[in-house]
Amino acid sequence: MQHILDAILAGDTSAEDFANLELPESYRAAFVRKDEVDMFEGIPSKEKDPRKSLHVDEVAVPELGPGEALVAVMASAINYNTVWTSIFEPVSTFGFLERYGRMSPLSKRHDLPYHVVGSDLSGVVLATGVGVHNWKPGDRVVAHCLSVELEGPDGHNDTMLDPEQRIWGFETNFGGLADVALVKANQLMPKPEHLTWEEAASPGLVNCTAYRQLVSKNGGDMKQGDNVLIWGASGGLGGFATQYALNxxxxxxxxxxxxxxxxxxxxxxxxxxxxxxxxxxxxxxDEHTQDPKEWKRFGARIRELTGGEDIDIVFEHPGRETFGASVFVTRKGGTITTCASTSGYMHEYDNRYLWMNLKRIISSHFANYRESWEANRLIAKGMIHPTLSKTYALTEVGQATLDVHQNAHQGKVGVLCLAPEEGLGVLDEEMRAQHIDKINIFRGL
Structure with a gap:
């Protein structure tokens, strides 16, 4: 991979030169192994250690198919789906890969005894498959994590509704926590050039998710003046939701x-x-009984802060722990948008407060290409900023994932892949200088 890194760092390598680079037969990647899916059996979730299940080693470069691109990954980031993959909860992701492998001869590539993880990247296009015309070798890109086939009709109003919709690096193989990644060309977007590789990689999944869940008409359809309750407002998702509300x-x-x-x-x-x-x-x-008095106390505190107004939109992602309170405090006719459920998937709430007050629960899961493009555009314009707090080397991916698993982090945790150090990849220094304080808000926390 050194010749590829040298070409990227040179800064003046032409598209033709990139296209002529010899692709390696293998590359370094972080992966879990199918023969280890039972390694944490009987251990409580919080005690499961991703450092034991995530391996970093050489894997074979996959065949490049029509409509796809191979990307040299300079940096990636950790999301909760990598935590879930690494502890094999709520299910082993090898089931996803097996089902995908049965879809077509080309998708069979994904059904392997190892799963390369990661749903974020920034890097440089190395090669494109047949039919790709918007992207070429040498393009500096980030990738969103929606993988779709779009052969059926259901996804053509909203690609998130495609029956073959998957999350790249979680429900597909060849993810971004690696020196090379395989993506569909319609996952690619321009890299924001005032950001470093690690900063540009970090918004990806959470930024696009927050945009759809809160801003898009497919989610909360937020408007000016809305009171928005944001759980975990300084976290990976919440940090972006807070910015979108203010913006x-x-x-x-x-x-x-x-x-x-x-x-x-x-x-x-x-x-x-x-x-x-x-x-x-x-x-x-206790484990089985919620306390409505606490919901009321929480609602009263919200009205104290807002001058007597209730919540228009709840940005929900903790799930079980908070969902009953979220439904209660939402105003009549208001909206609870929900994704992730990091504290538990089995939500409980008092339906009287939903049904009699005409509230709505809207499920939200990542974002379609248009929503992702808009979210990335706002990053590129300096209107929304990364929430990167700390960066690890790829060899330390287990520790990076453990940090997120134990909630011992703020914002997003980045991972350097091919990039030899932090701080590389900036082309627009003038724009960076204008926003440097916002870019660094989460740094070192």
Whole structure:
């Protein structure tokens, strides 16, 4: 891979020269192994250690198919789906790869005894398959993680509804936590050139997810003046939701778990902040019983902050722990948008507060290409900023994933792949200087 890295770092390598680079037979990648899916059996989820299940070694470069691209990955990032893959919960991802492998002779490539993970990247196109005309070798790109086939009709209003919709690097193989990645060409977007490789890689999944869930008509359809309750407002998803609320003229009510995270929300520009730890909200009396009195206390605190107004949109992603409270505090006719469920998938809420008050629950899962493009465009224009806090080397991917698994991180955790060090890849220094404080808000936390 050194000749490929040299060509990227040179800065003046032509598209023709990139196209003529010899592709390696193998590349370094982070992966889980099919013969180890039972390694954590009987161990509580929080005690499962991704450092034991994530391996970094050489794997074969996959065959390049029609409509696809091979990308030299300079940097990637950790998402919760990599945590889930690494601890084999709620299911082993090898089931996804087996089903995908049965779809066609070309998709059979993905059904392997190892799964290369990762759903973010920034890098440089190395080669494109038959039928690709918008991208060429040498293009500096980021990738969103929606993989679709679009051979059936259902996805043609919204590609997220395609029956063959998958998340790249989670439900497909050859993900971004590697020196090379295989993507569909319609996953590619231009790299924001005021950002480093690691900064540009980090927004990807969470930025696009937040855009659809909160801004898009397919999600919350947020408007100016909306009161938006944002759980985990300084986290990977919440950090972007807070920015979108502020950027779109809404009023974020930011829920955080400690003062350090509250300070991050303030630096983003938020003013209405609820520190759950300080105020001691306990929405569950025990494992099986919620406490409606705490919902009411929480709602009263929100109205105190907003001048007597209830929440128009709830940006929900913790799931089980908070969902009952989210439904309760939403205004009559308001919306709860939900994804992820990091605290548990089995949500419970009192349906009287939903049905009698005409509230809506909208499910949201990643974003379509148009939504992803718009989200990336806002990053490129300096209107929305990365939430990168820390970067690891690819050899330390297990520790990076453990940080996210144990919630011992802020914002996004980045991973350097081919990039030999942080700080590389910036082409627009003037624009970077204008936004450097915002770019660095999460750094070192």
């Amino acid at each position: 779109g003229g809404a009023v974020p009510v930011c829920v955080v778990s400690n003062e350090e995270k509250a300070e991050i929300a303030r630096k983003l520009g938020a003013e209405l902040i609820i520190n759950r730890s300080e105020e001691g909200y306990k929405f569950w009396k």
